[in-house]
Amino acid sequence: MSAALSHLRVLDMSRILAGPWASQTLADLGAEVIKIERPAKGDDTRAWGPPFLKDQQGRDTSETAYFLCANRGKKSLTLDIAATAGxxxxxRLAAQSDVLIENFKVGDLARYGLSYEDLKQVNPNLIYCSITGFGQSGPFSAQAGYDFMIQGTGGLMSLTGTPDGMPGGGPQKVGVPVADLMTGMYATVAILAALTRRDRQGGGGEYIDMALFDCQLAMLSNQAQNYLISGTVPRRYGNAHPNVVPYQAFPTQDGHIIVAIGxxxxxxxxxxxxxxxxxxQDPRFxxxxxxVRNREAIVAEMERMVRRRTTQEWLEDLxxxxxxxxxxxxxQQSFAHPQAVHRGMQVDIEHPANAHAKVPLVANPIRFSEHPIAYDRPPPLLGEHTRQVLHEVLxxxxxxxxxxSDAGVL
Incomplete structure (x- = not known):
């Protein structure tokens, strides 16, 4: 069966996470994704280890877990774009592609004649998506942006962590790079929308300007709207909710339980x-x-009641x-959860660095009934498909x- 996007070719010139997350999603949905990497070094995350994938003898390979998480389903082509031949x-690849994703600094690809304005001359139907920290315009557009600093600059860390004045109080980043991940997802949505418009309304490419900072502000969602409506700056509530009570973690006899009463x-x-x-029936509650108005009083009541039983006893009753x-x-417990096992949230794919033994990966959460995602291409070795792409595509x-190769272009 043909996958949903098997008719598309994506040229992925992005590195690290936001761009690769978008292109991996497109690859999972069936697109042919050609990942352009620097000769000898490749994507920055190829060096972001340990942990490394181990071979069948238990020795570290060169493949980092970080790279493996965001590059499934792609072909790796090493190329020096500073060279004229590169x-x-x-x-030539852009002329035969539907989508190009890049996350170079603002103006960098224009220096090489590879901007949207340049490439639409060879492919007027190209969907060109640029991902940067702060976007293509504005006073901070030239500044580099990484997830951690964007979480801080974009307000998320002011909302995350234990409230000031309490033990351990202070701002915290989220434990996964959510600004990168959400930007990758917004980029995927934008690309698919541009492709639909192009294919349903008579052709024509599109330039997409995605900024981590913009996406971080957008994902503040209800907290941002609380501020815009009330004028009150939101504060940290730890594990509690600013608008719903009781909606937090409570200590039990032997641990904690989340009670999310809506x-x-x-x-x-x-x-x-x-x-x-x-x-x-208490008038306060x-x-x-x-x-919400009597938060401290109801939280005290909840803590008193919840401490009476074990976590498992509450789960079985509630x-x-x-x-x-x-x-x-x-x-570990999340992946061992019966629901995660039933839903197949871990997939195992053969990997050449592991002597074709299985490498475990996190499954895509999208479920299609008629055209299910096929996990048949592992994250590539550096330059694994260089010759194949140059022979077959060009x-x-x-x-x-x-x-x-002799000239050092590949």
Whole structure:
């Protein structure tokens, strides 16, 4: 069966995470993705280890876990774009591609004659997506941007962590690079929208300007809107919610449980399970608005009630009552969770660096009924497909490819 995007070719000139995350999603959906990498070094994340993939003898290979997480399904072509011959290859590949993704500094590719304005001359239908820290315009456009600093500059760290004045209080970054990941997802949506417009409305390419800073501000969502509506600067609530109470982690007899009560009915059900239905009838706690206004009082009541039982006892009682709750699992426990196992959230793919033994990867969460995602191409070795792409896509002879290699272009 043909995959959803099997008719598309993507030229991926991005590195690290936001761009590769977008191109991996497109690859999972069936697009042919050709990843352009620097000769000898490749994507920066090829050096971001340990941990490294181990071979069958338990020895480290050169493949880092970080690179493996974002480059499944791609072909790796090493190319020196500073060389005239390398620039010519990019132009020829762009002429036969649907999408180009890049995350060079603003203006860098224009120096090589590889900007959108340059490449649309050879392919007027090209969808060209640029990803930078702060976008192509504005006073900070020339500044480099990495996820950590964007989480801080874009307001997320001011909302994440234990409140000031409490033990361990202070701003925290999220444990995964969410600014990069969300920018990659927004970029994917933008690319697919541009392709749909192009293919349904008579052709014509598009330039997409994606900024990590913009995406970080956009993903502040309800917290940003709280500020815009009220004028009050949001503060850190730790594991609590600014608009819904009780909605946080509580200590149990032997650990913690997350209780995520989203409405008054669920609150009543919790109090019923706790054997204290009168708490739900307390005038201070009748509605969510009442509970938000009396946050400290209801949290104290919740802590008193929740400490009476173990985490598992609460899970077994609250779940059947329809009260949203859950444990705080480690990553190991999350992948061992029966639901994760049932949903196949770990996939194992043969990898050439591992003597064709299986390498474990995180599955794409998209589920298609008719055209399921096929995990048949592992993250590539550096330059693994250079000759294949040059031969099959551009029709270069073995002599031409060897000459480029001898010249240090590949």
């Amino acid at each position: 620039q010519d290859i990019i132009r 409405n008054d009915f669920q609150f009543g059900k919790f109090c019923e399970a706790a054997g204290e239905p009168a708490v739900a 009748l509605t969510n608005a009442d509970r 779940g059947p009552r329809g009260v949203p709750c859950g444990p705080i699992n480690t990553v 029709g270069l002879s073995e002599g031409e490819v060897q000459a480029l």
